[in-house]
Amino acid sequence: SQVLVALDIDGTILTPAGATPRVLEGIHGLAEAGAHVLIASGRALEGVIPVLDALEFTDGWALCNNGATLVRVSGGQCEIVEEHTFVPGPILEEIASAVPGAVFASMPHPNILLSAPFPNDEIEGNDHRIVSMEELASTPTPKVVVRAADMDREEFNQILLSLDVSRTHEVFVGWTSWADIEPLGVTKATGLEALRARLGVPAAGTVAVGDGTNDIAMIEWAAFGVAMGGASEEVRSHADHVTAAVENDGAAAVMHAIMRRCWVSGR
Known part of the structure; x- marks a missing residue:
């Protein structure tokens, strides 16, 4: 695949009530079209697993702990492939x-x-x-x-x-x-860059969507970095584009736009 789309969880694809049908359509539509869609979260793996289950995200990759933990998702099972740790x-x-x-x-x-x-x-x-x-x-x-x-x-x-x-x-x-x-030196961006190289996706094919200060690095890293409408001015200032807020399906709008641009019709 020539496209990698990294999605933050909280405030990006999840509202307090969960993920909307349009977000689910975007994630599964992109994956079916051959894009690498992955979760890039500050949460620990224990907090990401229930989200993967709710998204019916059974195969792919997840970055946890702000890029410190790379997880392979296969057949609904999670395996830590790489992890950066420190003694605190x-x-x-x-x-x-x-x-x-x-x-x-x-x-x-x-x-x-x-x-x-x-x-x-x-x-x-x-x-x-x-x-x-x-x-x-x-x-x-x-x-x-x-x-x-x-x-x-x-x-x-x-x-x-x-x-x-x-x-x-x-x-x-x-x-x-x-x-x-x-x-030090571990961010969502460093985790995504290592994964991009592993998957052979060109740098020009990278998209990242987030709303928090921990998303700034990946928003800057991506060829197309997107801040959510609910993000602070600090986060927005680093983005190529500001989409709608999470409650207005801002991340879904980005995913559906990618599908249209890549000549894939949404389901």
Whole structure:
């Protein structure tokens, strides 16, 4: 295939009520036309699997943990093909002292390790274990999540930017006082570039659609980078195109446009 389409999950193809019929048509129509359609999410694999099931996405590829974990999906089964991990001890210590009351999650498959319960069950997956900071600190992981529910996003962001962690690791602050932390140099873009080379797709055939700060790298990387209508101005500024918001099927519009452009009629 000459085309690779990378889709973020939350705020891109999933509304709070799930994926719309038009999004499902887009994903399956592109795949049937021979395009490589893949999921590129900040979620851990445990949080991606139920989405793949809901999308009836049984064969293809998924990038989890913001590009740190490459997963092959075959016959509905997921296999980790490649994963970049780090030992989070030093950063946990630094952040815990700078952000009092922060809770931490770590994503070593197939477990999700927590320092304490997260507010409102915000962490995906069901297999959570509350462990000591010592165990969190010493366990290699592809991603650490930091959550400071009592702090506003701007203050949280400024504190993280002032710490060494923002120079020694990739730090993506979400819509709230939530941050994903990855190994330095690991982003959705690096994961997608490695997969593009593996699949032999030309760079000119790449499309990426997302809405969060963790999507900026892949939006810039793609030949055609698309920001969702609900994205912040910061994210939009990196995109070649801004589509409609998730609740208005913005990602579906992009997928159907690709099918039309490649002379494939939508189903």
